[in-house]
Amino acid sequence: MGWSPVTRRIAITRSRLSFHYSSPIPGLVGLKLQYTSAVHQNQTTPMSTSAPRKALNLSNINPHVKKAEYAVRGAIPIKSEEYRKILAAAGTVSASGSDSASQNTTPNHNLPFNDVISANIGNPQQLGQKPLTFIRQVLSILEYPALLEHEGLFPKDVRERAKWLLEQVGSVGAYSQSQGCFGLRKSVARFIEERDGHPADPDDIFLTAGASSGVSTLLHTICASKETGVLIPIPQYPLYTATLALIDATPVPYYLDEPLSWATDVPAIRGEITKARAAGTELRAIVVINPGNPTGATLTEQNIADVISLAAEEHLVIMADEVYQTNVYQGEFHSFKKVLRNLQKESPGKYDHVELVSFHSVSKGMIGECGHRAGYFELVGFDKEVQAQIYKLVSITLCPPVIGQCLVELMINPPKKGSESYDLYNKEHNVIFGDLRERSQALHKAFGKMRGVSCQDPLGSMYLFPTITIPPKAIEAAKKQGQKPDEFYCMKVLDATGICTVPGSGFGQKEGTWHFRTTFLAPGTEWVEKLEKFHEAFMTEYEG
Amino acid sequence: MGWSPVTRRIAITRSRLSFHYSSPIPGLVGLKLQYTSAVHQNQTTPMSTSAPRKALNLSNINPHVKKAEYAVRGAIPIKSEEYRKILAAAGTVSASGSDSASQNTTPNHNLPFNDVISANIGNPQQLGQKPLTFIRQVLSILEYPALLEHEGLFPKDVRERAKWLLEQVGSVGAYSQSQGCFGLRKSVARFIEERDGHPADPDDIFLTAGASSGVSTLLHTICASKETGVLIPIPQYPLYTATLALIDATPVPYYLDEPLSWATDVPAIRGEITKARAAGTELRAIVVINPGNPTGATLTEQNIADVISLAAEEHLVIMADEVYQTNVYQGEFHSFKKVLRNLQKESPGKYDHVELVSFHSVSKGMIGECGHRAGYFELVGFDKEVQAQIYKLVSITLCPPVIGQCLVELMINPPKKGSESYDLYNKEHNVIFGDLRERSQALHKAFGKMRGVSCQDPLGSMYLFPTITIPPKAIEAAKKQGQKPDEFYCMKVLDATGICTVPGSGFGQKEGTWHFRTTFLAPGTEWVEKLEKFHEAFMTEYEG
Structure with a gap:
């Protein structure tokens, strides 16, 4: 049994903060927080060397949690x-x-x-x-459908949309299907079809509690061991390295091309792939963030096609983080799905095996509803047995927040021209x-x-x-x-x-x-x- | 590179479902789902033996995801x-x-x-x-605060609560602190103090996206390796074994005493502990579900005290799943926190090192708001460095849904006697x-x-x-x-x-x-x- 020295450390004054730095990836340094503070007065008697040890201390908890940095x-x-x-x-x-x-x-x-x-x-x-008025008006009715009884309170299209959403979900207080309510996924599929000019299947769409949750689901499925490698852009949104640290898989960094508006530098990625494979890493996936976080870059269609060609040749799942798809101030957003489907049409057979997952979110864009924690991902070209495992994995957390699922639908299906809310x-x-x-x-x-x-x-x-x-x-x-x-x-x-x-x-x-x-x-x-x-x-x- | 035979399997007809059974724990059998279905017509050309392999197939994804059953x-x-x-x-x-x-x-x-x-x-x-009217009325205002401009629309206490909540969170569309909004955690602490007659600290309370998410956070922190063991009641709510399978830690089952109203059988647990330790398992925690799921049991105060004594002696973190605390139809609910604090008062020194985490949720009780995915956990007696790691871990998913955080507050702080909504x-x-x-x-x-x-x-x-x-x-x-x-x-x-x-x-x-x-x-x-x-x-x- 013995007494751990750590138990004695917990009587130190509250709020003594110290920061430690380490660099698991060259050039990538996170901030690790350690704080020691007084335990609540009522929780402990004064410490003595004979205080029985606690089950958990900093030296025996999950080392991968300690390693994760955000x-x-x-x-x-x-x-x-x-x-x-x-x-x-x-x-x-x-x-x-x-x-x-x-x-x-x-x-x-x-x-x-x-x-x-x-x-x-x-x-x-x-x-x-x-917040956008139309969206919040609908959400308020979903929370309290009796508001529909007040005739003049909301515009007609707000009332109609709320009624339709209530038909789909029943109540926002009820669990939905784990993958998200089917009727809402159909609407998302329609949006993707209109955006890309290519079909989308509601069965391939998973509504999520924000893009972060979807990224975690995918990385958990993809990574089979310590040796599994995932190509990560540097600079990156640290969710990726943090999640890989938790799962204990290997992030393989590739540098974005700063002088070229932070473009994705495909030849440089090839170099990293060669190095990583030589070191025994089994590369499975490549993360691309477009538009870029933290870089603010927007990739050209050619740059995206180059990444897809690389992924096709190297058998990499493409994880396209496209949460900023409407935050484009110069140029145009091209979805990976659209570019992939175009390539598949142009060169039959060459790209059919490509696996792509695209993430979207209500947190960004012009609605900025991050507090609602909602989003979706679309799986493209995944093995259906693998997809069934992803379904099982999301079912363990039951379902994403239902009001958030409705918010996804409102985001991708704004008021139509001619409807009462359109102008506002x-x-x-x-x-x-x-x-x-x-x-x-x-x-x-x-x-x-x-x-x-x-x-x-x-x-x-x-x-x-x-x-x-x-x-x-x-x-x-x-x-x-x-x-x-x-x-x-x-x-x-x-x-x-x-x-x-x-x-x-x-x-x-x-x-x-x-x-x-x-x-x-x-x-x-x-x-x-x-x-x-x-x-x-x-x-x-x-x-x- | 080579061609995997798995890619050829994906052209089978949609909806061919087959079910396979396995039993990782004696007596515990989950249902594993495998389905093969036609991929969407537009996604693939007809299969041939020369189709390039996909990166992912059932045999190379994370084996722990495959093992998880729900x-x-x-x-x-x-x-x-x-x-x-x-x-x-x-x-x-x-x-x-x-x-x-x-x-x-x-x-x-x-x-x-x-x-x-x-x-x-x-x-x-x-x-x-x-849904309860008071709760949903407040939530509707949080989604659309302009409803406050309509004087007669809602009772006064509804309006006041909504205003107070908006002051705490700013907007339900904004990220809160990762641990949950401080003002709401203060309110939860007050509720726990009133329930138990012992103090509670808002800094020890973490608002979550449902109890499931909290359980996952805790198990991820507690389990350091394959050898880490967590005692799980049998029958259990399968979230526990599913999460342990994902983390690749060891569930150590203990049987509940069916003839004794499914009580927790402490001597039987001691037997399991001895066996597990002999087999090289490092036991860290014990899960207790009270009131029971799936058993419907409600534990007596003595039974809870016995579990706490066991945990104190054996240095086990107690994970008390108390999401059904208001669903008690015979007898009375006793929280682990209250019983622990009572024991600490009665026998100074003996129980001070005990670590307890209690989970609660908006999904059950009389509000049944599971679609909102919200809850909280309270940490009691945790090492503050470990607690800081838990904070870091939850920060990677940014924050729980903010409307759900408000719902937690509404659940634990119902209308007071004399207020307009009290009777309804x-x-x-x-x-x-x-x-x-x-x-x-x-x-x-x-x-x-x-x-x-x-x-x-x-x-x-x-x-x-x-x-x-x-x-x-x-x-x-x-x-x-x-x-x-x-x-x-x-x-x-x-x-x-x-x-x-x-x-x-x-x-x-x-x-x-x-x-x-x-x-x-x-x-x-x-x-x-x-x-x-x-x-x-x-x-x-x-x-x-």
Whole structure:
């Protein structure tokens, strides 16, 4: 039995935070959080060396959980939440951060800002983006169908859609089929057919609790052992490496081509494949995020076709993360499914074996309903026995949230021309789209003016991912604090301005380069000016 | 590269279902589903021996996914869905099954029933249970806050609660903290304090997407390797063995004491612990489901104290699945937390190291809001470093559905006496409770009349789990069809009556005994009569 030294550590003061860094992938550094805090007073008597040991301690839990890293909600966001609490206590912002009264003239705190701006995560409604009226009207009826009895309360198309959705699901309080309600999947299939000009089958569509949940389902199915390799773009959305760490499979990073608007560099991927296979990794899948997160890239049709050809030759499942498909500000979105079907038509036989899964979500786009946790994935070309195993796997968690399933349907099937809600929907939609595009350009322009900062054109998604030059003196200072240079920079940004960003090391970047990711969701331009001012001061301090 | 023979199998006709059985635990048999069906016409050209291989096939995907079994949504429910489709096509029931027009006098189908009754799963609202008005009124405002502008639309307390919830979360469309919105967790802590008479800390509460998601989080953290063992009651809710199969850890079954109202048999557990340790299993945790699923048992305070003492001595984390805490029809619910805190007071030092996690859910109780996928767990006595790892793990899926988080708050904080909604809430609540209790007794009485059937008293939850005697001729007939006797029985029940139940082998049972689980959620008594009639015919056929 024996006494573990760990049990003695739990009496340390609350909120002592320390951050540790490690790099399982070259260039990809996550933030690992460890905190020790006082246990609740009522839970324990004072510690003594004879206290019986607990079953669980940091050294004996699942090592893969410990290994998983997720910087988007890592050390800097956690510190920003502490600042938010201080400001909320001082009465300058609300605890949820959604509704700030930031222009309080007599701040009752010592922070150099009156507001925390969460630019670390694509969370539009937290930053004041208004939900689309049509969608929320329908959802309110689904929650309380008696609202239908009030004749004049809602437009006709809202009432009709709500009635139709209720016919499909029965009640949003009832479990649906594990794969999602059939009637809603039929509607999603229709949307995909119209988007791509190729048929889609509702049986191949799985409604999910957000794209993250779908990605986890697929990676769990695909990865058979430690040796299973999945090609991951670098920089990437850290969900992928975190999930692979949990499953204990092997992420195989490939670098995106920054000077070429972060395009997918197919010859470079071939090189990685050769190296990984030589090292004994059995490659099974390739992840592509288009439009890119964190890069903001939008891939060309040719670039997508090249990836599909590679996957066909190398027998790789394509995992296409297409959650930003409507967040395209320059150029056009091409779905992997459409390009694959076109290739299959052009070259019969050559691409028929390709397996593709495409993810979509209600969290992004112009609706930004991330709090509802909903999305879908479509399986294309999968072995039906494998598909049956995926069905079984999702059935263990019963079903995705039903109100979220309905929200997916509302997202892909907006009010039709001539219906009562059409004009308002379009107006709201276009204002959001216009604001996003405008802000992306304003932020991009600001980066262009900053010393030692360069940033690719904002083509899509909700992020910019500029390269920053960090002066040697700052690199030295970071080292002293046990921080990576970009993490040091982002922490300084937060401390000085209240703007929460994520260091490039959380997503991965080429050795010796430094970046950070910021959303362009926050309204106004004041925060951009603050960022500019901070950067100038930072450079002056550390270049001097 | 080579060509796999599996790719050739995918051109077989749609819907060829076959069921295979295996038994990883003695007495526990799940239903494994394999189906092969035609791929969508547009997806493939005709198969030839030279078709390039797919990356994934049944033989190379994650073996742990294949191993996982989940009978509650297994072969029989899948067949029931097919019946439902036939009836829907014939116009006798709706596709969702929620709203049946079952008394159609001229059925346009060949089935011997006009309605499918899904008694396989605790899905109250699918079977017509009405959501509680107060709860859904508040949720409708959360989805569409502009409803607050309509003065007379909702009672004052509904409006006030909605406003308060909106202050906490900002918007239900925004991500919350990964652990759940702080203001709501404070409310949950208050509820636990009032329920148990002992303090609770909001920092120890994690809001979740249903209890299933919480169980998965905990098992993922606890299980470090294949050798990690978790004690699982038999019969059990198959989520536990399915999740352990996915994680590749070791379920260690312990049998519940059927003649003693399915009590937890602590001496028997000690025997299992000794055996498991001798076999090299490192035991870490014990799962207790109270009130029981599928057993319907409600544990006594003494029984709970005995389990806690065992866990304290053996250094086991207690995983208390308490989702049916308000579904108690005889006796009283005692939470593990309350009993633990009482023990800690009575015997200082002896129980301080005990680690307990308690799960709760909005899916059951009198609200039955399973489609919303929401719940919480409370950690008690956990090492704070381990707790930080759990926080990191849940942060990878971002946050639980926010509307569901609000629903948790509404569940644990119903309208107060004197408020406008109080009377209606209580009336609706009590009708549901009374109906459940009444139906549990009626069904129990019916089982008492059936030949060779015996059933423990219905104390709690939503299920009865009778023992059935299956005549040797029926066992023989089952064997011929490659089915377990209880699976054969349940399939016959479905084919003859449209009532979908789950065979005891899906939950585990003592060798040579046979059971099935049925909910008592379906309204009316007609289906119970059908069941009686079926049983009599079955016995006559196979006893003769």
